Amino acid sequence: MTAHTVHIQGFIDHCRSIKSLSTNTIKAYQQDLNIFGNFLNQKTSPEAVTSEKIIDFIEYLRVKRQNGPATVRRRWICIRKYFSWMAGQGFLSPSPCDNLPVRIQLPKRLPRALSEPQVSRMLMATKSSASTGRKTEFQKPSNMQLSTDLALRLMIATGIRVGELSSLRLEDVSTDGERYRIRGKGSRERIVYVMNPSLQERLRSYMSARYSDGSKPSSSFFVNRNGSTLTPQTLRLRIKKLAELSQSETRITPHSFRHTAATMLLEKGVDIRFVQKLLGHSTISTTEIYTHVSDQSLRNVLQNADPVALFG
Known part of the structure; x- marks a missing residue:
């Protein structure tokens, strides 16, 4: 079991027991972090993740995976919360997501009601x-x-x-x-x-x-x-x-x-x-x-x- 796997499980447990997030949100976070782990290569330690690597991951989501703005934004938020939790637990300092100039513009779409x-x-x-x-x-x-x-x-x-x-x-x-x-x-x-x-x-x-x-x-x-x-x-x-x-x-x-x-x-x-x-x-x-x-x-x-x- 790699360090990433252990920390991801710790973060998921925190979201479930402390933050009381919904089952769907926890499943989404688990999927997002697995994708991030595969992108990094599981052998990469959390401490070795740099701000540049985070930017590369966002670009990877946009270009290689062709994720839409909403999905990219959700995964960016998940990664940011994950590293914030890591920093709070003392596993690393500071978070590589701190002060990153990431702006993901979402299209303005009104809810579509049925007639x-x-x-x-x-x-x-x-x-x-x-x-x-x-x-x-x-x-x-x-x-x-x-x-x-x-x-x-x-x-x-x-x-x-x-x-x-x-x-x-x-x-x-x-x-x-x-x-x-x-x-x-x-x-x-x-x-x-x-x-x-x-x-x-x-x-x-x-x-x-x-x-x-x-x-x-x-x-x-x-x-x-x-x-x-x-x-x-x-x-x-x-x-x-x-x-x-x-x-x-x-x-x-x-x-x-x-x-x-x-x-x-x-x-x-x-x-x-x-x-x-x-x-x-x-x-x-x-x-x-x-x-x-x-x-x-x-x-x-x-x-x-x-x-x-x-x-x-």
């Missing part, structure tokens, strides 16, 4: 794909169409992330189907609410069926056809297929439903502070990006209406 017709077509696609099955089979929690339909509706109602939806447990849901405890990024918890009576009733029925199957309170709320946890990757694939079935011309991902929930709430006049709390954003500046989307919607409406055109 109401797009959402309707996606939900209709879940029903049409289920129409050939027997009713009794469709009512089972493991039924693919049922779990997908409810998952999409819950994301639209609450704006939760796909990872948060996958982590949802039966014990996190109130018996009336209204209150949901969400485990967000950095192990932060928040409460979201479903206020639509019809959706509440359907989620209650789904939860009741899960308990009837012998599931424990700690069991996953949403399950796949085998009765195991519905994973983010499985839901992504299902959404991709539904987008194809609904003949969508744009790429639709689970995060599209989060963007849609935030945008629709703001367009209906919901205070941005409530939207921030619903989405679990630590700062309101993250939520404010959705106001730009709403402004664009307003611009489109005014452009189509064009009242001045009435007067020539």
